[in-house]
Amino acid sequence: MGDKMGRSTIGNTVDSIAKWLLKFRIISKPARYLSNSKLAWSIVSRTDRIRTKRLGTRIKNEKLPEHISIIMDGNRRFAWSHSLEREIGHLRGKEKLKQVMEWILDLNIKYLTVYALSTENINARESEELDSLYDLYEIGLNEIAEDSLIHSNNVKVQAVGRIEELPERVKVAIKNAENKTASYSDYIFTVCLAYGGREEIVDAVKEIAGDHADGKIKLENINSIEISKRLYSADIPDPDLVIRTSGEERISNFLLWQIAYSELYFTDVHWPSFSKNDLYEAIESYQYRRRKYGK
Ligand code: FPP
Numbered sequence: 001m002g003d004k005m006g007r008s009t010i011g012n013t014v015d016s017i018a019k020w021l022l023k024f025r026i027i028s029k030p031a032r033y034l035s036n037s038k039l040a041w042s043i044v045s046r047t048d049r050i051r052t053k054r055l056g057t058r059i060k061n062e063k064l065p066e067h068i069s070i071i072m073d074g075n076r077r078f079a080w081s082h083s084l085e086r087e088i089g090h091l092r093g094k095e096k097l098k099q100v101m102e103w104i105l106d107l108n109i110k111y112l113t114v115y116a117l118s119t120e121n122i123n124a125r126e127s128e129e130l131d132s133l134y135d136l137y138e139i140g141l142n143e144i145a146e147d148s149l150i151h152s153n154n155v156k157v158q159a160v161g162r163i164e165e166l167p168e169r170v171k172v173a174i175k176n177a178e179n180k181t182a183s184y185s186d187y188i189f190t191v192c193l194a195y196g197g198r199e200e201i202v203d204a205v206k207e208i209a210g211d212h213a214d215g216k217i218k219l220e221n222i223n224s225i226e227i228s229k230r231l232y233s234a235d236i237p238d239p240d241l242v243i244r245t246s247g248e249e250r251i252s253n254f255l256l257w258q259i260a261y262s263e264l265y266f267t268d269v270h271w272p273s274f275s276k277n278d279l280y281e282a283i284e285s286y287q288y289r290r291r292k293y294g295k
Helices: 002-022 025-034 038-060 075-081 086-106 119-124 127-146 148-152 168-181 197-213 224-229 276-292
Strands: 067-071 111-115 155-160 187-192 241-244 263-266
Touching (some): 075 086, 086 276, 197 224, 241 276
Parallel strands (some): 067 241
């Protein structure tokens, strides 16, 4: 939001100088060049970069979140708003994920978890769209398995959810990414696929009920620690910050148990347009709230 305002302020200033110059016919050419010119945009993007860099320095001087989770929403709306095919929106979403991973690694944030496909998505989307999404996960996970950034940073990749509900080709790609990164532990990248927070709790409760029936756990020993231990992502800490893009302010069945104390951050930006500055602003907001409440 602030970013857009800053950009339009500089843009408006350049435009008003150009308009003023246009009053004098003799200099109409330079005026036209100035407004809508590459020069104007280069000034704008340079200022954007400087602002992002400064924000980056500020957030790095304070305690960063250890675990960020993202609800990557708005691929289709991005496509519609740019008159692109739906599939292009999802493709741009996949490319954005790679970029965001790079920014997260640069900040030295150990855990990144993303919501890539919900159990509801599987039931509610047309099979044609689901098929192209599955193609994208297959390609994306195989790319991740070979990505030099993943290997040079020792990033362990894992997928969680009701993986058995996914087509074979996606399961193979998951195994490929998991196997190729299994020995790493410096960073953990978790992709939630065929995932639902309620389903995860149901699965944990079923397991605990089974353990109780087998005499492995007594009723009085069942507590939140025991439930947490049986979640899909039991080995990673709860998220400090959850970001959702594209304007909806709800959690949509994402990590329901784990976000009990997480800071939630919502932005209007569609996922494929999510910028480094947007990420930094989310972290800045998290740091501000933690400071305010003395955490
Ligand atoms: C939600 O936007 C997004 C998805 C259902 C898919 C997200 C997938 C990716 C970003 C690719 C991930 C790739 C890998 C390898 C994990 P939407 O389709 O609901 O868009 P809308 O909210 O505008 O309708």
